Amino acid sequence: MEHYFDVLSVLILLSSFVLVSNKRIHAYIKTFRLQSALIALTAGVMGFEDVVNDGNYDVLVVCAIIIALKVILIPRLLHRTYGNIEYRVEKDFFFNIPILVIICCGLVVFSYFSVSNIGALSGLHINLQVVNSFSVVLIGFFFMISRKKALGQIIGYLVIENGIFVTAMFSTQGMPFIVDVGIFIDLITAVLIMGIMVIRINDQFESIDVNKLKNLKG
Amino acid sequence: MISVAYFIVQTVVILLAAPLVNGIIKKIKALSQKRKGAPVTQLYFDLFKLFKKGMVVSDTASWIFRAAPYVVFATSLAAALLVPVTTMIPSQWHAGDLILMVYLLALGRFFMMLAGLDTASAFGGMGSSREAMISSLIEPSILVSLITVGLIAKSTDLYRIMEHMKGVDAPLIHPVYLTAFLALLIIIIAETARIPVDDPSTHLELTMVHEAMLLEYSGRSLALMELGASIKQLVFITLAVNIFIPNDQFILITGAAAVFLSLVIYLIKVILIAAVIAVAEICTVKLRLFSVPNLAALSFILSFVGFMQYFVLGR
Numbered sequence: 001m002e003h004y005f006d007v008l009s010v011l012i013l014l015s016s017f018v019l020v021s022n023k024r025i026h027a028y029i030k031t032f033r034l035q036s037a038l039i040a041l042t043a044g045v046m047g048f049e050d051v052v053n054d055g056n057y058d059v060l061v062v063c064a065i066i067i068a069l070k071v072i073l074i075p076r077l078l079h080r081t082y083g084n085i086e087y088r089v090e091k092d093f094f095f096n097i098p099i100l101v102i103i104c105c106g107l108v109v110f111s112y113f114s115v116s117n118i119g120a121l122s123g124l125h126i127n128l129q130v131v132n133s134f135s136v137v138l139i140g141f142f143f144m145i146s147r148k149k150a151l152g153q154i155i156g157y158l159v160i161e162n163g164i165f166v167t168a169m170f171s172t173q174g175m176p177f178i179v180d181v182g183i184f185i186d187l188i189t190a191v192l193i194m195g196i197m198v199i200r201i202n203d204q205f206e207s208i209d210v211n212k213l214k215n216l217k218g
Numbered sequence: 219m220i221s222v223a224y225f226i227v228q229t230v231v232i233l234l235a236a237p238l239v240n241g242i243i244k245k246i247k248a249l250s251q252k253r254k255g256a257p258v259t260q261l262y263f264d265l266f267k268l269f270k271k272g273m274v275v276s277d278t279a280s281w282i283f284r285a286a287p288y289v290v291f292a293t294s295l296a297a298a299l300l301v302p303v304t305t306m307i308p309s310q311w312h313a314g315d316l317i318l319m320v321y322l323l324a325l326g327r328f329f330m331m332l333a334g335l336d337t338a339s340a341f342g343g344m345g346s347s348r349e350a351m352i353s354s355l356i357e358p359s360i361l362v363s364l365i366t367v368g369l370i371a372k373s374t375d376l377y378r379i380m381e382h383m384k385g386v387d388a389p390l391i392h393p394v395y396l397t398a399f400l401a402l403l404i405i406i407i408a409e410t411a412r413i414p415v416d417d418p419s420t421h422l423e424l425t426m427v428h429e430a431m432l433l434e435y436s437g438r439s440l441a442l443m444e445l446g447a448s449i450k451q452l453v454f455i456t457l458a459v460n461i462f463i464p465n466d467q468f469i470l471i472t473g474a475a476a477v478f479l480s481l482v483i484y485l486i487k488v489i490l491i492a493a494v495i496a497v498a499e500i501c502t503v504k505l506r507l508f509s510v511p512n513l514a515a516l517s518f519i520l521s522f523v524g525f526m527q528y529f530v531l532g533r
Contacts, residue, residue, distance in 0.1 A: 006393040017523070020515070108522075116530065131526075131530050
């Protein structure tokens with residue numbers, strides 16, 4: 001059963017790699033949805049184990065919230081935002097995609113060396129899962145700074161949140177229910193506000209390139 | 219004596235099954251387009267006919283052009299001998315390991331690229347340069363993924379790796395093996411000139427890679443080249459199925475019947491992988507040549523992440 005969680009954590013990490021190697025906004029949203037589905041699966045299995053072991057169904061409820069929010073609602077909101085702007089493919093990167101991917105490999109190595117020395121994390125498998133999910137956080141940050149367009153940066157923010165959630169889940173077997181729910185409400189508010197902001201930016205500057213925000217507009 | 223049996227089984231199975239894989243992939247593609255398609259055995263007929271025909275060699279071609287088909291065929295077959303199709307016959311032949319296998323195939327490919335350049339046709343040079351690019355991109359991920367598996371088995375000998383994998387329960391629910399297997403699937407597609415990288419059914423198109431190098435060949439040489447390419451494809455598929463989907467631990471009988479049963483299961487696994495490749499071909503379009511590095515990068519990170527998992531797990 002432990003290997004099952006290992007594999008899920010690896011798949012979540014790989015989905016964030018797939019995200020970095022994409023350049024279509026449509027594919028970003030799809031990959032984010034896939035990653036959220038994998039996280040929901042992880043939470044579902046963990047919640048099921050909890051119910052069987054001590055009748056505690058908090059994690060199962062969190063799993064249902066993830067499916068409703070991250071797999072269905074937020075991707076739909078993003079698709080709507082995406083429909084309102086004419087911009088489709090990310091063309092200008094700071095580096096080309098293979099270099100971005102190789103830098104992300106470096107991030108995985110970095111997180112291995114930093115996380116594996118934390119003594120409080122016990123057990124081989126927990127360690128592996130935390131390394132993987134912490135790498136997801138770092139890759140989310142990196143994705144945010146490597147994309148110049150606002151929609152990509154929203155996805156980066158969501159991936160960071162996914163990574164933090166998975167790290168917490170793997171290292172503590174589920175956070176307190178109220179904390180999780182609070183984070184989700186923050187998240188939905190953030191995505192709503194950012195979606196509206198992107199449309200406003202697009203109206204004002206006729207582009208969602210964040211570098212153009214510096215231009216004066218009167 | 220056992221060693222001789224190993225050679226005979228290995229050569230016969232690989233030679234006979236290799237063209238079949240191409241036939242199955244073509245058949246599945248045809249069925250998906252509601253065509254009837256050529257029979258599964260079409261490549262056997264083609265090869266038989268080509269072997270009977272004479273060949274035309276350009277006046278400007280040097281000895282490399284004539285030698286290349288034999289080198290390609292011989293290296294593929296030699297590489298095939300290093301990858302056991304069944305672990306029921308113990309391989310006593312410790313003459314080579316996975317590194318030798320990878321570079322034997324690379325030697326064959328090198329000669330194929332030289333032959334493409336040799337006749338100085340425009341297509342040949344183009345195909346050779348593209349093949350050089352793709353192969354150099356895909357080579358690191360082959361070695362990293364296979365050597366990670368070798369590190370766990372504590373041997374680079376493919377027979378020992380397969381023996382070790384028989385003891386692992388459910389290898390595909392293991393982080394290291396799963397990533398290595400996925401990396402190997404992308405490698406199979408890239409190495410054997412399948413659709414996201416190269417279209418095997420195009421002929422005389424500007425986008426072709428593998429076909430461009432074979433353009434000048436005819437008759438017996440063409441047959442050897444085609445057979446060599448399909449053997450190479452089967453070698454990679456054999457690697458994937460026999461390392462990551464081991465089945466011989468479930469066969470409790472011994473003797474010739476066990477070998478036969480093992481080979482039947484092996485063929486079923488090969489057909490499954492061929493079906494996966496065919497579905498991948500149906501669902502995707504050919505990538506732009508300059509997007510191939512992205513696919514190669516994806517394959518490399520799959521194998522690299524597997525390698526990191528091995529480090530964290532420490533076994």
